[in-house]
Amino acid sequence: MSSEADEIGLPALPGRSGAVSRLMQAAGTHNLSLLLALAVLVAIFGGMRPDVFFLARNIENIGQGIAILGVLATAQTIVIISGGLDISVGAVVGLSTVCIALGVEWTNSPTLAILFGIAVGAAAGLANSLIITVGGVNAVIATLGTMAAFRGVAFIVSDGQSISIFNPVFRMIGAGRLLGLQITIEVLLLVVAAFYVLMRYTIVGRNIYAIGGNPVVARLAGLNVRGYQVGVYILSGAAAGLAGMLLAARTGSGQPISGSDGLELQAITAAVLGGCALTGGKGTIVGGLLGVLILGVLNNGMILTSVPTFYQMVARGALLIAAVLVAEQQARRYG
């Protein structure tokens, strides 16, 4: 019964039974198969480069590499569960790095600069949501359009230049540690934990599943469908703003071009790998995170085993298609 609920992604409500079965529920069958896939990847790359792959330094590298993607992918998971899609996140990341760099320049306050970057991201999300809900534009088209527009804005405000950030706080965030763990990874864990609680233990989260499952049903049940949609895109924009902060901290600069290397593609891939149905109503945060881990290990492993960059791109694209194919097959089986 409960495993059936997990099969389709909507987690059963908590508080049903003992801790062990609750853990099993949390994992779910789809997530177990993701863990298996992850183990296979680790075995392959670990087997090919046992000298480096398992080094603490490399594992930290993987963590560093997925921090930004992780924030984007788990936010994207929520967007997709709500029945939408946000292709503009990569461009928002770029815009956010530029705004943060400018913010540091203007105010010299890292806190204000970071808040500014996140607020710009949220505003971008608001713009997306209004185009989609009020304008009635299909989400794919709307965010494809704003992707280009936001990128343009980033170039305009930065004059097309990379803006360096000279501030120790950002160096600390980008490379420093707190309690022995890298701060970027801690930011990722905090975001994931917050999203996990949101989607699993709050009314808002349940209702996001509902509007993604069937907006007509949700509206007739009394949910404010538009309100939720607006909220979800703002959340996605703000998350992209935060991801921009991580990127700016790591590179020590705001670059309008940053985030244009297929971040949105990877975020969507991770979410779909994690069990999201593009039709909405289905998916989990844990799944999205596992999808990110798989991508991170794949990226890292391909670099370690010297797969040429262009082939890496092909592999990533193929992975997205494969993930959708598998999801389709499952949907057909469990119809």
Next chain:
Amino acid sequence: MSDPADLAAPAGAPLLALRNIAKRFGVVQALSGVTLELRAGEVLALVGENGAGKSTLMRILEGAHQPDEGEVLIDGRRHAFRSPSHAHAAGVRVIHQEPDIAPDLSVAENMFIGDLRPAAGIFLDRRDLLRRTHALLKRFRLEHVISPWAPAGTLGAAHRQILEIMRALRSGVRILSLDEPTSSLTEEESQRLFAIVRQMRAEGVGIIYISHRMHEVRALADSIAVLRDGHLVAQRPAGELDDAAVLQLMVGRPITNLFQGARRAPGEVLLDVRGLCNTRLRDVSFTLRAGEVVGLGGLVGAGRTEVARAVFGADRLSAGEVRMAGRRLVLRSPADAIAAGIGLAPEDRKGQALLLLASVQDNIVLSVPQLISRLGLLRGGAARDIAQQQVRRLRIRTPGIAQIVSKLSGGNQQKVVLGRWLARQPRVLILDEPTRGIDVGAKAEIYRLIGDLVAQGMGVLVISSEMPELLGLCDRILVMAAGRIVADLDRASANEQRILDLAMQEQP
């Protein structure tokens, strides 16, 4: 597929024989040891309670499910259809309870999907398609009602059902199964369908007819098969079983009076609707009092569902107002209506009422967020208790509240929709075709439930195409035609003929 040993069809073998069919879904034994025969030119009525296994048996017949045990024989030859398309090729068609259509394709394209003929090599031959569609529509005398090029998504439930039936008809069937085909049809449309069924019987088609309505079974069936809890408890000529006997076989206990309960004098006016107008409604006014059941009668398309949607804030109004207990409501969305104490169980449960991917529990608690959370955080136990209470109260047949709702039988899905509103306890409840697809036993339960609710002071507005239901259940009946209310009949002056006359009179 077929066993070589069976290749020669035994003389006198029935058209269709199901032998010892068993099917289990997880913990649910949906069918066990079902053996059934159907002859050419016979209409077999298959009856049973919600969840008895009727639809499952039909899905096995058409290869949508594989049986755990047993076999399907056609003309004495064994067949094991791997998918419905294999069954279609062999002349076996099942028309389902909830028709699946492609909403953006036209009626014509939907009808001939899989058999669209090209003109000039690649283009769709629209003229040929139109000709064939028109011929079929004419057979149902619907050529002036349904436009061949209308997107199928714009059709109402009744016309979708008809579309689905025509789709099967156009590809010569030998064995046709109709799973509750009339649940969304009006009396007149049903009669049209019966004529088609009789015509096909005369042409030698074997027909399995599933229905919860005894008068339809009486009108059509040559023989009756009764399923109870997945077992076939009887298959006999229709003449040998009277209604009481069929009901008793179905539920295993005698059914008494459907409509019961003492009527009480209605109380204060709860709902006061004045001059509603929109694209489908013209100057609709009525009142609903506490403790009162008011019915909306009329033909499909008369605007009954539109009244419900307008009062519920689901559609925009161009004029008019809705008052609740004297207070004028601002209805921008259903959320406003719900906050004011109005509930609506829509007729289209798949498209408008249920989250098909979600569990029974999540569907039931969807409209009571305040009862299952504190400060926005879920209290899992509360949700579970509410869901379990409704499952018990409505006797929903499900292995548990975590079951995905799309896996319940049709009638039990309908009960889940009702459960959502019973959990919410609105002051005014609007029920659009509340017993569609619900078996007699459950119907009686729902009628009793409505009686209890009004006794507690709720006002209930019922939309129904089933005359006995309207007449038996309602204190007053509002008859609609072409977007207006043409009559307000009290219990004493309402009868079937009068309602029909009124409903037809304003039709163009």
